[in-house]
Amino acid sequence: MALLSVNDLSISFGGLKAVSNFNMQLHKNDLAGLIGPNGAGKTTVFNMLTGVYLPTSGDIQLDGKSLVGLKPYQINHRGVARTFQNIRLFNDLTVIDNLKIAYHSHARYGLLGAICRLPGFYAGEKEIHEKSMELLKIFKLDHKYDELAKNLPYGEQRRLEIARAMATKPRILLLDEPAAGMNPQETHELMELIRWIRKEFDLTILLIEHDMSLVMGVCEIIYVLDYGQIIAIGTPDEIRNNRRVIEAYLGEEAS
Amino acid sequence: MEVFLQQLINGISLGSIYALIALGYTMVYGIVQLINFAHGDVYMVGAYLGFFATAILGWPFLPALLLSMVVCAILGMVIEKLAYTPLRNAPRIAALITAIGVSLFLEYGMMLLVTPQVRTFPQVLPEVQYKLLGNLVITNRQIIILVVTIALMLLLQYIVHKTKIGKAMRAVSHDKQAAQLMGINVNKTISATFAIGSALAAAAGVLVGIYYNAINPLMGIMPGLKAFVAAVLGGIGIIPGAMTGGFLLGIVEAMVSGYGKSLYRDPVAFVILIIILIVKPAGLFGKNVREKV
């Protein structure tokens, strides 16, 4: 059975259909890509999957349970984490605090423990600190743990955002243009990282990306969206040679 | 029924004042997204200028009104230049705190200048009461308030819709950057908005002085807040909304005074505010917008 199954998902904004009849089956450990010309509705799909937008119709099921109508934080608790196209870090906080915040739902002490500083608080804080440092090491940001997030270079900010999403211990990771603004070298490293975390954390990943080298390089299955509708599904090779996909992209460039 | 009609007349007079102040709030918010807390105090300064012109210079009503409007227009521009312009790109809360600061400064600066004492406006327009049906009464002052308010509103509509500066104001409030690219002088347009809004508040101040006869340095706080409520009620940033909101609030308050305890007048306005913020934060005339993710 599919881990995440999306059935006939549609959304309209003021009568305009932004996404219509979107279907997707993600199995455990899949690494899938969602591509399409600008304005095709890719981020809108992410926003529906994570509860930011309420779909007009259709269903999203994780492990057979519907996610529709849940709030974003509840969907995160179910095991779906995301990054944002326009990076949304906690800018004025340190790198490590960005991760510690994401660990919040796994903290092992309560309000009373915090206010009265019960022993459980110290143990819990120690655990949060250590786990955060571990993750930072994986993302090669541990030497910068004490810097403010806003002071990191662009590529590192993108990496920190992925690390932060990982701190919520997701089963499914949604990456919205993770390579945007990166140079080819950084993009290459990011590809390695994405493959590695999938294996290491037994993760299912769906990513939106414009950088075709990345999409074709890491994704095993690709969904192509145009004008809010899926126009093709297939392996990188199938997508590369699909007429409709080529038209959609060329059409965009021609206009 | 008689109480109702009488309170309706009183409410429309009071509502005119609120509407005039609310217009400035709404225009400024529409163009720079700032709740100009000091706006109610500009109205107070307007009232004092009216007092100065009539009681000390001995001017008649209309010249006093004009003087007050002109001086407050300048005051509005000065406030905007000194206190708000440097913060145009700062977080909105910073600008809001500054506005609170300007408000306190005007209130207590005025108190230092003229003492907290209540001043009595001279009888520029001796009150004449006209009996309508039965015991229903309307005074010449109430008529003048309404006439001046409507005249100013028509003038404002003309400025906003038919003049170049009005077009610039609408463009800047729609999209500041695009307006700048189209060659509109954004700074000048914002200045003009503050000037017009402040002049309207000053007119309200002079009218209130004539209507209630008494003025003091803290008189702007409550009407200022209530005019803001009126602006929110109508949909902040929307000019016809502010007018409607002002009249509605004035009428509701007059009804509360007429039928219930007048001490409940103030809380009622804020209850309306909370209800509108919860039920329809965009106001009666507004559209809801959401942040793009």
Add this chain to the structure above:
Amino acid sequence: MMSMFERKIGRQIGILLVLAAVWGVIDFMIKGGILNPYYELNLILIGINIILAVSLNLINGFNGQFSIGHAGFMAVGAYGAAMITIKAHLPFVIALLVGALLAAICGILVGLPTLRLRGDYLAIATLGFGEIIRGLIVNIDYIGGAYGLSGIPKLANWTWIFWLTVLTVLVIWNFVNSTHGRATISIRENEIAAEAMGINTTKYKVMAFTIGSLFAGLAGGLHAHYFYTIQPNTFNFLKSFDILVMVVLGGQGSITGSIIAAIALTIISASLQKFAALRLVIYALLLIIIMLFRPQGLMGTKEFSLKMFRKKSKDKEGKQHGTAIGQ
């Protein structure tokens, strides 16, 4: 090596000893008649203002909301506590607790519907609530109406106010420096990201508002039982602005900043007491000048500590070390 827990305990005992010494010396001076009553009054006011400023800072500074109705919650606490001692003749502790809890309940009632509002709209809503509370008090004759309530027993003293101020700071400090505090701060930083990272933003906004109101209510109860008479006008929005100035001057997001600002501004207002209008003109200019030239306030979001100085020298060493490796 000592565990983190033991080290923390050691430091806490040290701080406690210092506080006990401060309390003891001043208490001795008050009881021995050495301290001028005027100074005692100001120490009391400083304590109450610290409670107010630190609790408002939780809402405005750490959570990033914008409340300008804090005096309204103080009023609820003051009247609530006073009614318990005057009408029910219950002990002072219970009066303070009831006052604080009533204020907290009002905080929830205000918070739940209004916290969806954006910054400046929320500001107006809280101001409106403050005024509604005041308006209701004016209209209830049972609690003194517009004339106010007098004959409240003078139960609060230096000891009560000192230790309750310490308790307030401690509770809010511990809250802020925990995972719950980080969740609260994340909402200020980026609400959409916080929600996506599994933070129940509504819960933490209401929580910040409730805890803030609770302590404002506590301050109100102390105020009522020290000055034995309260009036609705004591809690108007000028009082709210007073508290706001402290928070902004000290730094939104710095507890020690709020404490320093509360002390400084209480002393400044005491020395300008005879010139009420001038005091407010100065406050107003202070607000404007801070916003124009130092919008982060004295401390920004940093906390004052002796380590601040130590850390700076360490940083320097670290940097020199870094360049050495680089070469």
